Amino acid sequence: MMTFLKRLLIGRPLKSNELGDQKLNKLKALAILSSDALSSVAYGPEQILIVLITVSAAAFWYSIPIAAFVLILLLALILSYRQIIFAYPHGGGAYVVSKENLGIFPGLISGGSLLVDYILTVAVSVSAGTDAITSAFPSLHEHNVLIAVIFVILITILNLRGVTESASILAYPVYLFVLALFILIGAGIYDIVTGHVPPELHTPIGTPVAGISLFLLLRAFASGSSALTGVEAISNAIPNFRDPAPRNAAKTLASMGILLAILFSGIVFLAYFYGIKPAAEVTVVSQIAEHTFGRHFMYYFIQGTTALILILAANTGYSAFPLLAVNLAKDKFIPRMFTVRGDRLGYSNGIISLGVLSILLIIAFGGQTEHLIPLYAVGVFIPFTLSQTGMIVKWVRQKPKGWVVKLLINSAGALISLIVTMMFFLTKFAQVWPVLVFLPIIIYVFHRIKKHYNAVGEQLRLTTCEPALPIEGNVLILPVAGMTHVVDNSIAYAKSLSVNQIIAVYVPFEREEGEAFEEKWKEWQPDVRLVVLHSPYRSVMQPLLKFIDTVERKASQSSYRVTVIIPQFIPKRGWHNILHNQTSFMIRALLLHRKNVVVTTVPYHLKK
Template structure:
């Protein structure tokens, strides 16, 4: 039944040979890997205005040069990550670049930053998408956390079905959003061109208004840089592209950069021209769409596609997190389960863990984007800084033709990313950025502990194949029995095929039960000695474990094999009608040294 339910939810298992069929063409990769960056158009401008608006109308003009500076940084990052795609076609992004050029410690910092970033991407994008829905339908506002959790689970299930299938599902909303946003920008700017600049547009100023200083400008710039999150996702996931992987990944990244610059720059300009200010009940993008179209069908189209792209932006993280976790698992810094592909040839364990972590964040922060954003960008720009610095070191070592131009791009990206990182760390520290600053070292400590464990296990399990040969050891076979039945007969018959030193143990709760069992066993006479022990506290496992301890003292270095008789009901639900004493005893015995545990099943017919 469970197998049938699993197939219904995620589909039939795929053969390993079908992995190439799951690779993505450019038109599918763009919505899967760029939805995070594209969706940030919905809240990037709002983050800038949230900082500037309290100062007054005169401060709003500064949103334009700030947006221009962010687009300039975007250009640097796009150019730099195109280089990373060609240099590191195996994916992994900042983790691989930092590890290869700056050492393991820097790589682990980048890895921790990216894993945190991916988790926050899911929480932020889904929460922002829910805000878009509740802006259009305010009655749903009180249920926003529950709605966000539902969408995370839905995206998780879609991703468990595989890259190709989820790519088809996610592509249409992304392209609908792109068309809607291009239409919004073109119609909005066209209205301004035809009807002139609105009368209430804040004037251009070359002096700081009262209350506005460099600190607030830098804070607004860093907040607006949240629009750049997700730019690295394409280089991180280069192996998921169809051949030629690097060329297709570079094309997709170029398309992303062009679209993001146009949409972010256009919405920032419209927000200024329409004199839009942030509202606690309505997003800035909603106000721009209402000003452009009114509460007509195009407005609801913009809100609907915005909600979809914001929610589906989480899919970028569902593509990046499992892949990065698998790479780190192969390097022994994360549990090996993250390196295993699921039935649909995806890294299903990473997908599930990411969904659960994001749901935890959404519930903890009640789905409030403003509280999640400060946590969001620290990891993003830390990974940006490390990857760009790693590329500078690589270019300097190789010094291939054209290295000076390339190193200039990487160095500029590293410096600007580091400046943004410092601004975020200082301006957002008390708003929650301190959590990420604390969590990253904890992640790094955990990574080292995992690697240390794997190395210790490998060292202890390693053998010399030229000298170490298997040796035969004598062993005592112990069979816990609850009574005389076909299950016990079947287990004794099997025990006689693997050894001669066999003893059965029965735990009785009363003297009468003990005498009755001894007489019946003597009458049955299966050729195996029975030991009956009494338990005044009605415990079975305790007396059995104590008996095994006594046998261990007697046999010394010899092994002990415990065969547990167990009957298996015909139907799965019938298992709940019987106690699980065999299961619990098996768990306890697995913790014992030099004790081999095995279950001898007897399948019931009725």
């Protein structure tokens, strides 16, 4: 049943040599890996206006030069990550760049920041999209968390089906959103050019505004820079591209940068000319669409595609998180299970882990994750700063052809990213302070995992590990709960082994019960020694483990090994297991931690 359900949801397993068919072309990759960055157009311009409105609506003209500086930062990031793509064609992005050029510690800061950021990407994006849906249908508002969790589960299943299949489905909403915004921007500019927008709606550019300050402008710039989250995803996901992967990834990155620049600047431009004021109930994009088209088909088309892109922005996390996890796992900083490909050749453990952690975050915050956006943004700009600083070090060390131009590009990007990061900490400390707590914890966990893997490797290596101790004989202990076919099957197996002694152990709760069992045993298995351990406190485990430890101590003195054979019957139906005591599982789990005890399970399969 479980296998059928798995095949229904995920599809048939793919052979390893079909991996090439799961690679993305540029068109699909642009949709999948750009959804996070493009969706930020829906809230990035609004973040600028939210800061400026604290002075007055007259300050809105500053959104134009602020947007220009955001575009300069975008250009620096695109050029920088283009260089990273060719310098590190196997992916890894900020983590690999920081680790190789700045050291392990900066690399782990980048890696840890991005892992958490991708979890936030999924939680924030899906919650924002759910809010857009429940705003249109207020009766669903009380089910926000449930709806968001369902969306995460659906996107998780879609990604488990494979990169190509998820891209084929999710590309349509992304391109519909781009088309909708192009129509909106085009229609808005047409209205402005033809004089349908009254000039008194906006303050002329250059108008002096009382109360404006450099600090406030930097704060608005930092808030607007949240529109650049997701830019790094393509450099992390290079292995998902068809060959030549670096060249295709670089072209996709450039296309994303152009689209993001046009959409971001277009929304900022229209918001300024329309005199749009940020409101809690209505988004800036919604107000622009209503001003341009009224509440007709195009308005609802734009709102619908915006809601979809906000939800599907989560897919950027599903594309980049597993590949980043692979790089960290290869370096032994997180569990090796993240390097294993699933049935559909995707890194299923990374996909499932991301889905589960995102759901937990949504539930923990009741679906109201919008105040995590600053934390979400600063989690990206820390790796931005470190990766570009790492590239500066790389160019200075290696001095390849044209390195001066590359150095200037990365220096500009690193400086601006550092300013944005500092502004987040200075102006939004109440929202971003958790990064100062969880990053040290994550890095500590990384080091503990690395230490464990190193210790395991050292102990298992033949050149360093202790030689195996000689075993002169074997004492076999057989816990029994009665005289049944299960026990009979286990005794037959025990007798087939070359052992020095077989000891059956029975643990009754009443002495009379033990004496009666002992009499019957002598008649049934007279050649197998039976030890009866009375348990006045009705515990099977305590007297059994105490007996095994006693035998093990005596056996070890003469180089004997103790083997515990656990009889276990296997029901025909899986659900039948809940109808029976799982004593055998508990015994095995406890004995596995005994250093010199071998545990063997002898199954007896029931037929009905």
